[in-house]
Amino acid sequence: MKSLRIAILGTGNVAWHLASTFENQGHVINHVYDRDINKAEKFALDYFNASTSDSLDLSEINAHLFIMALSDDSIEEVAQTLQLPSGSTLVHTSGTVPLNSLGYAQTHNIGVFYPLQTFSKGKSLDFTDIPICIEGESDETIELLRNLANSISHSVHLLNSNQRKVIHLSAVFACNFTNHMFTISKGILESNDLDFDILKPLIVETLNKSFDISPENAQTGPAKRGDMETLDSQFESLSNDPSVAEIYQLVSQNIIDFYQD
Amino acid sequence: MKSLRIAILGTGNVAWHLASTFENQGHVINHVYDRDINKAEKFALDYFNASTSDSLDLSEINAHLFIMALSDDSIEEVAQTLQLPSGSTLVHTSGTVPLNSLGYAQTHNIGVFYPLQTFSKGKSLDFTDIPICIEGESDETIELLRNLANSISHSVHLLNSNQRKVIHLSAVFACNFTNHMFTISKGILESNDLDFDILKPLIVETLNKSFDISPENAQTGPAKRGDMETLDSQFESLSNDPSVAEIYQLVSQNIIDFYQD
Numbered sequence: 385m386k387s388l389r390i391a392i393l394g395t396g397n398v399a400w401h402l403a404s405t406f407e408n409q410g411h412v413i414n415h416v417y418d419r420d421i422n423k424a425e426k427f428a429l430d431y432f433n434a435s436t437s438d439s440l441d442l443s444e445i446n447a448h449l450f451i452m453a454l455s456d457d458s459i460e461e462v463a464q465t466l467q468l469p470s471g472s473t474l475v476h477t478s479g480t481v482p483l484n485s486l487g488y489a490q491t492h493n494i495g496v497f498y499p500l501q502t503f504s505k506g507k508s509l510d511f512t513d514i515p516i517c518i519e520g521e522s523d524e525t526i527e528l529l530r531n532l533a534n535s536i537s538h539s540v541h542l543l544n545s546n547q548r549k550v551i552h553l554s555a556v557f558a559c560n561f562t563n564h565m566f567t568i569s570k571g572i573l574e575s576n577d578l579d580f581d582i583l584k585p586l587i588v589e590t591l592n593k594s595f596d597i598s599p600e601n602a603q604t605g606p607a608k609r610g611d612m613e614t615l616d617s618q619f620e621s622l623s624n625d626p627s628v629a630e631i632y633q634l635v636s637q638n639i640i641d642f643y644q645d
Numbered sequence: 646m647k648s649l650r651i652a653i654l655g656t657g658n659v660a661w662h663l664a665s666t667f668e669n670q671g672h673v674i675n676h677v678y679d680r681d682i683n684k685a686e687k688f689a690l691d692y693f694n695a696s697t698s699d700s701l702d703l704s705e706i707n708a709h710l711f712i713m714a715l716s717d718d719s720i721e722e723v724a725q726t727l728q729l730p731s732g733s734t735l736v737h738t739s740g741t742v743p744l745n746s747l748g749y750a751q752t753h754n755i756g757v758f759y760p761l762q763t764f765s766k767g768k769s770l771d772f773t774d775i776p777i778c779i780e781g782e783s784d785e786t787i788e789l790l791r792n793l794a795n796s797i798s799h800s801v802h803l804l805n806s807n808q809r810k811v812i813h814l815s816a817v818f819a820c821n822f823t824n825h826m827f828t829i830s831k832g833i834l835e836s837n838d839l840d841f842d843i844l845k846p847l848i849v850e851t852l853n854k855s856f857d858i859s860p861e862n863a864q865t866g867p868a869k870r871g872d873m874e875t876l877d878s879q880f881e882s883l884s885n886d887p888s889v890a891e892i893y894q895l896v897s898q899n900i901i902d903f904y905q906d
Contacts (some may be wrong), residue, residue: 558830559851560866562823567860569819590820599828605821
């Protein structure tokens, strides 16, 4: 595709990863906005062609695309005061904020460019396999975002705001909750002078198996086997932490019910 | 270490993986027991020196070590009727069965040789990183098991029966429950015509981050942020499946409480 001139609003992890990936693929970051001008200037050091600002009047910035990589709860407010050149396109990068939160912006070319990944500061990620979920109000916007997404990833998905919400909810279970299960597991081990490291090979192989044969076919453990003796004894052993015991009981029961159906 | 002559009781996944790994490291599988003689004979085809039986009188079998790779609930019963040559050592491979379940066996050399891993039929695993948890009634047995474990893995842990129980419980959270979270997540996606594959890069990166900086430092998501609006809206969207909604609420609350402390 042709090279795009891109303005980035925000200087956090998502902004950092997107901007460097875009430039690596031949696009040009030509402006960086942050309400803290020092952050904008520091960020812009990596981008030879980038001007900076802490003002939301960006009507003089000659960019094809303005990307809001801001926190979810500031997107709608910023969109309301933002001034853009006519004919430009505005997108946000959030998994949860609906497209119409950009409806107040002074442009009709609005969309979403949501990379479905967790980003850490300073740790480069290869975008090739990262799903990019796009949404646009017009066919032209969709086409622009699809081309941009294809230029950095081979996994591009046109999703509406409701589908994006569903993905976000499913990620809460598959990522946030699994990570908290690790935290609980680590706590149980450490209160018995055991190290979480001992579980890592098992966790990795369980994940491999789950991906290979699908999670519902990979389930093991006392609840799957209906081994009531082990379930009772493990539940008892959690009596010093009632809320963890309740999680144990509820998830085990859900597994039992799932495999009885 | 010197090469050991090993008899295997059972022909399931654990037996298959252990036997082939032991032979690869220079030990000799010289007998295979299964209550179904056909299974024992089929298993023994891979082992040139192995005789077979479906009888629990193994007093004539000239092995240093007898390994029971049997289902948890048959271990104690089999140990009660088993006949072994005097001076031989008997171990089981279970994470949950206490050492003293072997107490009825006709030998004083009893122990546990528990590989902390999930095994799939026919899929070879490199044992080098697999933690081997050993336990023994005597120092001689511990020494024998430690040498055997060191010959196949560099992660060998001397644990008592209670510690093994703790590891098993922590693995229920870190492996069984996380896998069920994937199953729930997949169900949510599929009921909205979305594919579980879209989440896989995020799941892998979340796991990498959790291992890199420890799970309690890697937590993200609405509960961690205390984002009540998203929590309420996601809980509402689960109203068609009350037990999953209850899991959502309980785990979210546990995350909120954990990070408030």
